[in-house]
Amino acid sequence: MSPEQLTAARTLLTGVRSLMFDLDGCIWFGAQLAPGAAELVATLRAEGFGVAFLTNTSTHDSAYLADKLTRLGIPAGHEDVLSPIDVIGQHPLLLARPATFVIGSAYVKSAVSKVTAVTEDPEVAKVVVLARDTELDYNRLSDAMHVLNRGGSLLALNLDARVPVEGGRFLPGNGAFAAALTTASGVEAQAAGKPAPFFFHAAMERFGFDAASTVMVGDNLDSDIAGAIQTGIRSVQVGGEHFSAANPAPVADLELDGVAAILDVLIR
Structure with a gap:
């Protein structure tokens, strides 16, 4: 980063005191931490910044994810992490406690x-x-489609089209299957996780963060960055991923090569 770019980046993040980090593709890749992630989090905490983790993981809750962070070298408790499963009961589609057909683990x-x-x-x-x-x-998808064709609603824990893993590979994400059901039924999916403002507001309430001084850091344009934009908080995209199902694609306030570069902007 040139001196001019660094100055511009620091200007963009002026007043930031709290950071919400995505996990997959940002803090870790599968079972491997992103380079510099542990040092970054430790330094931010030592300097008095609020640090939390906001993930679209649809297979585990915050306690499991906090344990994984700790095992990989970033000490965390369940109160530091929020996943869609943690707030599923607060989503408007489930407030009336309707009979629900679940596709998932x-x-x-x-x-x-x-x-x-x-x-x-x-x-x-x-x-x-x-x-x-x-x-x-196929049978499970067919049953879900029948619910939707009868007038049912579709609540996806997340709408991520793909999930980054080790070695630069991607796996099909939950959003790919939500898109299949939408194509077959005409019913648009609502998200319990990112990019839904519902999820971001729940996160800031849980972590005690203020929108004006908070930044979302993640790799996914359609969840991390789009959600931050819809919620009115600043955003940093890391990793250079430009895949987006939206047209035009969401644009982050700041793009960095990797999560460790945040140290240069906020600390050094």
């Missing part, structure tokens, strides 16, 4: 069942909750 089904009645009967369900399911088959 056994853990996700258990979490939803603590909030509302879960049913396997597509003739009864009023809502489809969609989470990433590596064992998803």
Whole structure:
């Protein structure tokens, strides 16, 4: 980064005192921390910045994710992390506690069942909750489609089209399957996680952050950056990923090569 670029970046982040970090593709890649991530978080905390983690992971809750952060070298408690599963019961589509058809892991089904009645009967369900399911088959998609064709609603834990993992590879994300159901039924999915402002507001309330002094840091234009824009907070995109299903694509306030570069902007 040139001196001129550094000055511009510092100007963009003037007044920032709290940072919300995405996990996949930002803080970690699968089972590997991003270069410099542990040092970054430790330094920010030592300098008095608020640090929290806002993830679209649809297979685990905040306690599991905090444990993974700690194991990888970033000490964290469940109170430092928010995932869609943590706030699923607060989403407007589930406030009336409708019968719900769940596509997702056994853990996700258990979490939803603590909030509302879960049913396997597509003739009864009023809502489809969609989470990433590596064992998803055609019959389950067909049943979910039937719920939607009967007038049901579609609540996706996230709308990420793909998920970054080790080695520069990507896996199909929850948004890819939400798009399939939307194409087949005409029902647009609502998101429990990013980019929904609902999720960002829940996060800032949980972490005690103020919108004017908070920045969202992530790699995904359609979730991290779009959500920050819709919520009215600043955004930093890391990693140079320019994939977007939106046209035009969301544009971050600042782009950096990797998460470690934030140290140069805010600290050094």
